[in-house]
Amino acid sequence: MTEATLTAKDFQSDQEVRWCPGCGDYAILKSVQSVFPELGIPRENFVVVSGIGCSSRFPYYMSTFGFHSIHGRAPGFATGLKVTRPDLEVWVVTGDGDGLSIGGNHLIHALRRNVGIKILLFNNRIYGLTKGQYSPTSEVGKRTSSTPLGSVDNPFNPLALALGAGATFVARSVDIFQAHLKDVLRRAAAHKGTAFVEIYQNCNIFNDQAFSYVTDKTSRTDGVVYLEHGRPLAFGSKGSEKGLRQNGFGFEVVDLAAGSYTEEDCVVWDETPANPALAFMMAQMAGTGPADLPTPVGVLRCVEVPSFESGVIAQIQGEVGRRGAQTLHDLLHSGDTWTVEPPPA
Amino acid sequence: MTSPAATDSPSEKANVAGRPLAATEKVSDVVVRFAGDSGDGMQLTGTQFTNTSALMGNDLSTLPDFPAEIRAPAGTLPGVSAFQVRIADYDIHTPGDLPDVLVAMNPAALKTNIGELKPNGVVIVNVNEFKDRNFVKARYASNPLEDGSLAGYRVFPVELTRLTREALKELGLDNRSQDRSKNFFALGMVYWLFSRPLDSTIEWLEVKFKRKPEIAEANVRALKAGWNYCDITGLFQVRYEVEPAPLAPGTYRNVNGNSALALGLVAASRRSGLPLFLGSYPITPASTVLHELARYKHFGVTTFQAEDEIAAVCAAIGAAFGGALAVTATSGPGFALKSEAMNLAVMVELPLVVCNVQRAGPSTGMPTKTEQADLLQAMFGRNGESSVPIVAPSSPADCFDAAVEACRIAVRHMVPVVLLSDGYLANGAEPWRLPAVEDLPDLRVEFASDPATFQPYRRDEETLARPWAIPGTPGLEHRIGGLSKADVTGEVSYDPLNHEKMIRLRAAKVERVADSLPPLEVVGDGEGLLVVGWGSTLGAITGAVNQARRDGYRVSRVHLRHLNPLPKDLGDVLARFDQVLLPELNSGQLALLLRGRYLKDVKSLSKIQGRPFTRGEIYAKIVELAAAR
Numbered sequence: 006m007t008e009a010t011l012t013a014k015d016f017q018s019d020q021e022v023r024w025c026p027g028c029g030d031y032a033i034l035k036s037v038q039s040v041f042p043e044l045g046i047p048r049e050n051f052v053v054v055s056g057i058g059c060s061s062r063f064p065y066y067m068s069t070f071g072f073h074s075i076h077g078r079a080p081g082f083a084t085g086l087k088v089t090r091p092d093l094e095v096w097v098v099t100g101d102g103d104g105l106s107i108g109g110n111h112l113i114h115a116l117r118r119n120v121g122i123k124i125l126l127f128n129n130r131i132y133g134l135t136k137g138q139y140s141p142t143s144e145v146g147k148r149t150s151s152t153p154l155g156s157v158d159n160p161f162n163p164l165a166l167a168l169g170a171g172a173t174f175v176a177r178s179v180d181i182f183q184a185h186l187k188d189v190l191r192r193a194a195a196h197k198g199t200a201f202v203e204i205y206q207n208c209n210i211f212n213d214q215a216f217s218y219v220t221d222k223t224s225r226t227d228g229v230v231y232l233e234h235g236r237p238l239a240f241g242s243k244g245s246e247k248g249l250r251q252n253g254f255g256f257e258v259v260d261l262a263a264g265s266y267t268e269e270d271c272v273v274w275d276e277t278p279a280n281p282a283l284a285f286m287m288a289q290m291a292g293t294g295p296a297d298l299p300t301p302v303g304v305l306r307c308v309e310v311p312s313f314e315s316g317v318i319a320q321i322q323g324e325v326g327r328r329g330a331q332t333l334h335d336l337l338h339s340g341d342t343w344t345v346e347p348p349p350a
Numbered sequence: 351m352t353s354p355a356a357t358d359s360p361s362e363k364a365n366v367a368g369r370p371l372a373a374t375e376k377v378s379d380v381v382v383r384f385a386g387d388s389g390d391g392m393q394l395t396g397t398q399f400t401n402t403s404a405l406m407g408n409d410l411s412t413l414p415d416f417p418a419e420i421r422a423p424a425g426t427l428p429g430v431s432a433f434q435v436r437i438a439d440y441d442i443h444t445p446g447d448l449p450d451v452l453v454a455m456n457p458a459a460l461k462t463n464i465g466e467l468k469p470n471g472v473v474i475v476n477v478n479e480f481k482d483r484n485f486v487k488a489r490y491a492s493n494p495l496e497d498g499s500l501a502g503y504r505v506f507p508v509e510l511t512r513l514t515r516e517a518l519k520e521l522g523l524d525n526r527s528q529d530r531s532k533n534f535f536a537l538g539m540v541y542w543l544f545s546r547p548l549d550s551t552i553e554w555l556e557v558k559f560k561r562k563p564e565i566a567e568a569n570v571r572a573l574k575a576g577w578n579y580c581d582i583t584g585l586f587q588v589r590y591e592v593e594p595a596p597l598a599p600g601t602y603r604n605v606n607g608n609s610a611l612a613l614g615l616v617a618a619s620r621r622s623g624l625p626l627f628l629g630s631y632p633i634t635p636a637s638t639v640l641h642e643l644a645r646y647k648h649f650g651v652t653t654f655q656a657e658d659e660i661a662a663v664c665a666a667i668g669a670a671f672g673g674a675l676a677v678t679a680t681s682g683p684g685f686a687l688k689s690e691a692m693n694l695a696v697m698v699e700l701p702l703v704v705c706n707v708q709r710a711g712p713s714t715g716m717p718t719k720t721e722q723a724d725l726l727q728a729m730f731g732r733n734g735e736s737s738v739p740i741v742a743p744s745s746p747a748d749c750f751d752a753a754v755e756a757c758r759i760a761v762r763h764m765v766p767v768v769l770l771s772d773g774y775l776a777n778g779a780e781p782w783r784l785p786a787v788e789d790l791p792d793l794r795v796e797f798a799s800d801p802a803t804f805q806p807y808r809r810d811e812e813t814l815a816r817p818w819a820i821p822g823t824p825g826l827e828h829r830i831g832g833l834s835k836a837d838v839t840g841e842v843s844y845d846p847l848n849h850e851k852m853i854r855l856r857a858a859k860v861e862r863v864a865d866s867l868p869p870l871e872v873v874g875d876g877e878g879l880l881v882v883g884w885g886s887t888l889g890a891i892t893g894a895v896n897q898a899r900r901d902g903y904r905v906s907r908v909h910l911r912h913l914n915p916l917p918k919d920l921g922d923v924l925a926r927f928d929q930v931l932l933p934e935l936n937s938g939q940l941a942l943l944l945r946g947r948y949l950k951d952v953k954s955l956s957k958i959q960g961r962p963f964t965r966g967e968i969y970a971k972i973v974e975l976a977a978a979r
Contacts, residue, residue: 020842048827049822049823049824049826049827052671054668064831065842067829068827070821070826070827070828071828071829072668072829072831073829073832074664074667075664075690075691075832078664078691080661081629081656081661081662081664081665082665082668083668084656084661084665084668085627085629085654085664085666085667085668085669085670085672085674085676086668086671086672086821087668088627088652088654088665088669089627089668089669089672089674090820090821090822093821110657110658111660111664114656114657114661317652317654320647321648321651324647325647325648325650331648331649332787333616333617333620333621333787336646336649337603337613337617337787340603341401341603342603343404343405343407343602343603344600344602345407345598345601345602348599
């Protein structure tokens with residue numbers, strides 16, 4: 006298949022999509038299917054790997070190679086595949102339960118190794134496929150079938166976790182922010198190491214409107230700040246009535262419309278520092294109402310670090326080069342050997 | 351020590367000290383055990399004695415026995431580490447039941463090992479360690495060298511510590527560093543006692559400590575001092591010689607089970623043309639497979655030390671999806687963790703080799719001790735109907751062939767295969783006659799490539815394998831996963847009849863493995879008592895059956911390499927015998943399977959002590975059951 010002919014349709018499989026009507030996964034699937042053909046990569050070189058959960062049905066709906074694996078372990082499969090087949094474009098689709106609960110260990114280790122895979126974490130703050138138990142990103146006090154009196158444990162902040170694990174690319178987008186989500190996916194695709202993308206995804210059955218303050222058309226102007234590298238942090242209904250400036254170990258909102266502050270007072274966003282402290286501060290911001298700081302979307306961190314597979318392959322190639330082509334016979338006969346001669350005839 | 355040859359007359363020559371040379375006695379079979387503290391270097395000492403003996407052409411077999419603690423408190427009973435090696439001038443099968451010679455570096459080593467020494471056996475003790483504090487640690491109420499408790503043995507108290515320090519005094523090392531060489535002093539003594547040359551150990555030391563020449567020098571001096579000490583003092587009146595064994599012509603090297611296993615995997619990689627990928631997480635006694643393969647990068651081997659056992663097997667399955675020869679290596683606790691992922695490999699029908707180097711369980715058990723108790727776990731330890739082929743090596747060198755065989759089955763039938771080794775094979779060593787590369791099986795595979803005929807679950811008529819369709823192949827894009835799959839198309843399916851059909855197809859695929867197995871080799875009379883073995887019990891069973899036959903008992907033996915599927919002719923073989931005995935290092939797991947499958951009254955000889963069978967234990971049971979010929 007020549008890449009020039011590829012369209013979104015070429016990435017749609019013949020399987021009937023079986024997410025609940027109204028699920029945020031549909032919008033994410035559509036974005037991925039429209040970004041993949043833009044990447045100039047033959048369809049047969051894409052592999053979509055998933056674990057278990059609603060989001061993990063994703064590979065069945067893509068007409069690429071796909072692997073629907075076991076709960077939480079997708080990064081493991083993807084790592085083994087990518088390190089042996091660096092020619093492939095390996096995307097992992099996971100959820101907040103799959104990726105942060107049962108598979109938390111594999112996620113952080115993939116991130117610290119910087120394997121050249123893309124990890125899309127669909128965060129709906131609930132367990133969908135098992136019918137609505139609270140998840141590791143559910144807010145404290147969440148009342149669900151397994152927590153009838155409300156959950157008592159603190160949630161993970163996926164972006165902070167990824168940054169803490171040393172992720173070299175960390176971003177966030179939202180299921181229904183189609184243009185923004187595609188931009189973030191393109192950025193992830195271009196990254197050489199592990200690209201971690203948290204996608205706020207609405208579960209309209211078990212946790213509807215969990216991100217309404219971010220997604221609602223009226224509130225989102227004050228509730229969301231779009232991170233753009235090299236641009237001051239400004240937001241609001243016209244995109245610039247409010248700004249963010251640093252205050253201690255956090256940010257505060259300044260009013261740019263009143264005239265006492267200008268964009269020059271705002272933090273100019275930089276996704277490239279080797280030290281992830283600024284990105285970590287940014288990851289702490291999250292809002293549920295007008296009094297809160299806005300929720301950041303976009304790329305928090307993007308730094309160039311050699312990928313895991315490039316290091317592994319360099320060692321293998323180095324040894325092959327240094328020791329030359331050796332036969333199996335050479336290997337078996339290495340070390341101390343002795344020969345027993347046949348008895349004289 | 352068995353000595354068929356007549357004792358040579360004492361030599362008329364004299365040594366440098368003017369003392370008459372000791373008499374040299376030819377023995378055909380000797381068992382030596384080195385025992386000391388975990389930090390005393392007993393494993394290294396035993397390995398050196400083994401390698402030198404291998405180079406001299408002896409047949410040999412080893413039994414390393416060490417604690418799980420890296421350094422248990424010095425001088426205590428749990429801290430004792432031992433290495434037993436048997437060398438012979440004929441074909442042997444076990445590391446020997448009881449040692450002829452014991453080297454005890456401290457009272458604790460003496461206490462834990464003296465009970466097994468043969469009557470009148472030789473004990474060399476480091477008398478410098480036989481002091482009050484060490485008696486308490488070893489729970490000795492009095493000095494065993496003085497209280498008469500060793501009367502039945504030939505005891506040689508040697509000031510190993512003092513003599514080693516004396517030998518190294520010009521090197522300017524502190525006492526602690528000097529004391530680290532005392533195992534080489536002991537080794538030098540044993541080399542003298544068994545008329546072994548020092549050069550291969552000296553060469554090894556010079557390479558090993560290339561960057562620390564002062565350490566190499568200290569150890570070489572200690573080694574020579576130990577040898578000279580025996581030569582000059584006339585400590586032993588007799589020294590022994592063990593002639594080369596009449597091994598089959600060929601080139602040999604000494605090999606332990608995990609090294610042979612690793613080499614087998616590389617061989618399978620070369621013979622299949624597939625790059626080898628090992629996903630592994632460190633675990634005793636399997637870690638050395640990872641260490642060994644990590645050294646073979648120049649053979650294109652990728653080793654991946656994963657974050658845990660689960661990631662290790664998952665990465666291997668991911669590599670298999672991409673077209674690699676994929677392997678994971680572990681032991682019981684890790685094997686348990688891999689169950690779910692192994693089942694995924696069963697469902698998606700990708701080739702995978704899961705090496706389980708068994709150790710004593712349950713739970714953490716005794717990590718450094720051997721057992722064969724994971725057989726039923728390998729057979730049934732996964733949810734659902736989940737049959738996988740199981741292959742078990744029978745000796746350290748056989749780990750090579752068994753690894754090649756496991757890979758052959760995996761790629762030929764597109765199936766995960768369990769390779770059931772154990773700690774005894776992993777650490778034990780024997781001479782290995784190197785195979786000719788061209789005699790190894792041809793494992794070349796053909797990836798699917800034709801979009802016109804491709805279906806993910808269309809099966810090969812002979813093997814029932816599905817096609818191996820790797821990413822990057824245009825037109826073969828397809829999705830696999832753990833959900834039940836429709837026959838041929840591989841689409842997700844909840845159809846009840848399709849589910850049963852696929853379960854039975856996968857089971858039939860595993861059964862098809864038996865089509866390519868050679869007929870069983872029954873050794874012996876062919877009637878009366880049959881001893882059935884599997885895995886690492888081969889040596890002890892062979893020794894016991896041979897002895898029983900020499901003693902006039904009607905007994906035969908057969909050894910199983912394939913535990914699933916069982917060989918097609920096994921039922922007929924069992925039916926020919928009046929009685930069947932099955933020794934295994936578990937509570938009777940294969941016996942249970944054979945009784946269920948063949949309705950044969952298989953008698954189990956069971957041992958669950960973390961140690962291999964001795965030949966004597968099996969011999970005694972044969973004598974109890976077998977009729978005279």
